[in-house]
Amino acid sequence: DSGVTQTPKHLITATGQRVTLRCSPRSGDLSVYWYQQSLDQGLQFLIQYYNGEERAKGNILERFSAQQFPDLHSELNLSSLELGDSALYFCASSVMGHTYEQYFGPGTRLTVT
């Protein structure tokens, strides 16, 4: 158990809908990262927050947005969902914004039908 929690574990929704994925980092970690893992693309970095501020952005679609709250938990919002958004979404955390190991949560499996 990495200490990073994510909810929900599974999510099934229809195209065009909007969902919110939630992540709580390890105690003491200030930085949160979101990754998408689909079968054909491997792990892709989406976005990073450090102590409430956006720190780095990857190939995150405009339909996706995220934020980190004062209690350091983070939410990833996915809207106008398409079939291709079906994937595992992982959250990871680390102590600082420019440090080393990232610890991954168990992931949210999103299925868009």
Add this chain to the structure above:
Amino acid sequence: GQNIDQPTEMTATEGAIVQINCTYQTSGFNGLFWYQQHAGEAPTFLSYNVLDGLEEKGRFSSFLSRSKGYSYLLLKELQMKDSASYLCAVSFTGGGNKLTFGTGTQLKVEL
């Protein structure tokens, strides 16, 4: 680009040693990580290299050559539970601490 290359699949025998290679673009290199991932589960951290040389941690070791843009993960005394995907990931400067992952090497350990 920041391509990271590793073999797609490898097969090894229980009790043996296996080496998984990873090559990456050297420009902007800021550190290299190895993760293990079982199917449908979260990646788990194995090792971190930022300086040249070998880092040993139990049955697992990781090597880095920054000038060659090359790393390997060495797994000794293989066990069946080591069957998993091994992900090479690199941190590049200017990107916060985001990791760029290779597509992973699927290791199968056989009797």
